[in-house]
Structures are given as C-alpha cells and as structure tokens.
Amino acid sequence: MTSLVRGGQLTRLLGQWHALPGRRRSPDYLALAAAVRGLLADGRLPLGVRLPAERDLAEALGVSRTTVSAAYRELRDSGHLASRRGAGSWTRLPAGHRVASSGLWTPDDDLDMIDLGCAALAAPHELAVAARAASEDLYRYLGGAGYYPTGIGELREAVARGYTDRGLPTSAEQIMITSGTQHALDLVLRMALPAGAGVLVESPTYPNALAAFGARRSRIGTHGLATDAAWDADLLLAAVRQGRPRLAYLIPEFHNPTGHLMTTDLRERLVATAHATGTDLVIDESFVDLALDAEPMPPPVAAFDRHSRVVSIGGMSKAYWGGLRIGWVRAAAPHVQRLAAARVGVDMASPVLDQLVAVHLLADADRIVAARRTQLVAQRDALVAAVTAALPEWRFTVPRGGVTLWAELDGPVSSALSRAAEEVGVRLAPGPRFGLDGTLERFLRLPFTLPAPDLVDAVNRIAGVRYGLDQVARPSWREPAVIA
Ligand SMILES: Cc1ncc(COP(=O)(O)O)c(C=O)c1O
CATH class of the missing domain: 1.10.10.10 (Winged helix-like DNA-binding domain superfamily/Winged helix DNA-binding domain)
Incomplete structure (x- = not known):
C-alpha cells in the first residue's frame, strides 16, 4: 500500500x-x-x-x-x-546510499563529511591483536558444530565476572551473548512485550530503541529528561504507577543522548515501584564503562531486584568497537533459556570467532577502557570548549560519562540546522530523532567520538550556518513543544 x-x-x-x-x-x-x-x-x-x-x-x-x-x-x-x-x-534514495545504524542514510563515498550522526569510536589498536589471538583459539572449537545459542562459555563467564565486579553477583547461566545490544533488546522485547502493549521510555531516548518498540506496535509513553536535572524521581515513579506500563526501557548509565547517570536512591525506588505495578524493567547499560570523571558508580539497577523484573542489556560497541557486534542479556537463568529458545528462530547463535575476540578484549579490559576514557575526556573537553566559544547561547550540562553532549539550542531549529550543516560537510542527528512526533527541535546531540580537531572544525562549521539561518529568517521563539 x-x-x-x-x-x-x-x-x-x-x-x-x-x-x-x-x-x-x-x-x-x-x-x-x-x-x-x-x-x-x-x-x-x-x-x-x-x-x-x-x-x-x-x-x-x-x-x-x-x-x-x-x-x-x-x-x-x-x-x-x-x-x-x-x-x-x-x-526514494539514490543508488549508492544506505540506511545507517542511526537511521540516517549516508552516502557510501562521502569521505569528506564529518559524521556527528554516529556516536561510536573507531576501534582501539588492541582489536587487531585480539583478532589474531582469537583466530588461534578458534582451533579449539572447530571440532564441534559451532552453534551456541546462549554464547560460548568463556565469554559468558567473562561477562558474568564484570557484573560480579560491579557488585551484582552473577553466574554464566544468567548471561546470554547476542549480536550487539540492539539484538539483545529485540530478543527481550519479543519475549516480554505483547504487540500493542504499553511501554515507558525516556524522552529523549535512543532512536533505534524507539524503532524496536515501533516494530512491536507498542503504545509508547515518555518521561521527559531535562538538560540539567536528569530524571525527576517523583514524575518518573508517578508515570510508572499511573501508566502501569507492561515494560519500561531506561538508560540509567550515562544515558544516550544526555549523558546523565541515575542516582542510587532512584534506582532502588524505581525497582520497588516496578515490582508494585508488575512492570518489567529493561535496563540498557551500553555506556556503563565510560565514566569520565573519577567518581564511584552506583550499583547496577538489577542489584535491587527481588522478583526477576529487571533484565539488563549491554555490549562491547561503546567501550570497544561497534563492528564487533557483541552484546548480551543478563537475566534469571530460566529466562535466559527461554530467550535462547526464541533466538534459534531468529539467528541461531552469534559467530564464535567474534566471541573469542571479545574474550581477549575483556581479559585486557582495565587497560583498554582506561585508554578509552582518557581519549574521551580530551575529546569531550575539546568539544565543550569549541561550543562555548563558537555558540555561546547554547546550554548544556557537561556529561560525566558516555560519548554525547546534549545541547539546548537558542531556538527550535535542530532539523533546519542539520540540513544546513550537511551542506557544509557535517552530518548531525537532529533532536527530533531522539523523541516522538517531531518534538525536541530545540535540542541537538553532539557526540565526542571523533578526534578533537574534527570536533572543533565541525563546531565552527555548524556555527557558520547557525548564524546564516538567522540572516535569512530569524526563527521565531516558541515555547518548548509538550513531550508526549
Ligand atoms: C543506548 C544504546 N543502546 C543500544 C545501542 C546499540 O548498540 P549495539 O551496537 O551493541 O547494538 C546503542 C548504540 O548507539 C545505544 O546508544
């Protein structure tokens, strides 16, 4: 049709x-x-x-x-x-264009474009080393059929150890390896969310999660996050109590796109409220390794769970490399078995070789992640300085972790600005991509995953076209759109 x-x-x-x-x-x-x-x-x-x-x-x-x-x-x-x-x-799209993971299409051949649409780092140099070591390890697996619907044992153990080290005792049986965090989310939703059921998400939120909910024809309710104040505990808990959603999807560990970190107190109250309303919590921990300021991390949300209502998902894309396509689910062991049974109808299992690469990277996690943090702190600080100098009217909270800065613009121009930026060689993901129904026009996500000189160059180009927009027609200021 x-x-x-x-x-x-x-x-x-x-x-x-x-x-x-x-x-x-x-x-x-x-x-x-x-x-x-x-x-x-x-x-x-x-x-x-x-x-x-x-x-x-x-x-x-x-x-x-x-x-x-x-x-x-x-x-x-x-x-x-x-x-x-x-x-x-x-x-339609011209031949040679494709839809990127962000949902934005990108020309394959456009090497001059500074891509701020994608919030992911290039691979660390340890990746090639890990891949070589993994290809040696592969011999140990070649005698079998190679299908491991819950993942290879050594990777499940390594991921379980990571949770235990964070203060949440976890066994390998509670871990299922997936082909990325997005795959983990899709599988969990297939199991937990009947088509058309109610879900609660943050606004803004990760756009591809919205796509996964769209595929289940979910009725989506939102909890609005402020640029400075993060989650409003009373409003969030009231949204769960009153809406009684079947499931809530939240990103408490350096939320994408705002970078916010949820407090310990709210984590505890959230789980208690979810228990009371019968709401399943899907907690996306994609950015948990990327704390940028030296501060103690709160316990994982699942640490407060008493009734197996919390499913945690995470993966290697942010601290290591998106091209690895390794993610996971942490849930009660019987739940993992049910997920595995559902998975064989989808993709059977994740590639053994990639899982072995992940095992090698996790064995060297402390060193690799420390270097990533150092790199991200320098890039974040360069971005913050560039935006402050070139676009002084924009407001933002300096993110304490993650890879993105969520800027509040000086007018509802995010989409127009993104179009204009594309003309000067900067690809952006405008605010409305992170919300529903075209809201969030006053916001823009700026990832700091590229080298500092590229970030500074991009901000200066954006500033050039921002003021160009004003010379043509000053956008009229409107009250922020209601976030539904
Ligand atoms: C919050 C969040 N969840 C999931 C994903 C998808 O991650 P993966 O590459 O592991 O599928 C991303 C990637 O940007 C993300 O930001």
Missing part, C-alpha cells in the same frame, strides 16, 4: 524550508528540493510515500507551480524521487 502525503502535511513537515543557507543566492526550487532531501535524510519523510500533486503543494506552500515542478525535477535528477506519468511521484 502506498501512502500519500498531502500538501498541508508536507508543508508542516517542511517548516522553515526557505530558511536554508544560500536561499538568497539560489532559487526557491533548489531550496525546496534541499528541504525535501533533508526530511528524507533525518527520517521525517518516509521512503516510498507519494508526494502531493504539484498544484496541491504549490497552493499549500504559496509558491508557483513552476517552482514545485522544478523542485520535483531536481529531486528526480538527484535520485530522491521516482515519477510515473499520470500516477504521481514517490520518495
């Missing part, structure tokens, strides 16, 4: 399309085409939808039909629109 976007709907989505930089120099049709490409880029306009008839859009936008015709022609030429005479025009 092809869905159709009407003139009025597209006009609303386009917002300040005419405020793109270069508007004065370039004709309207180019600005309109660039704005539609931008909507496709940040996922606000789906692929395969029919755009309005030229006359409808011209009327809705208050421009001439010639302008819309020329914009559609431009989009056809760039491969973003397919048209059939008499039938209409559909959105």
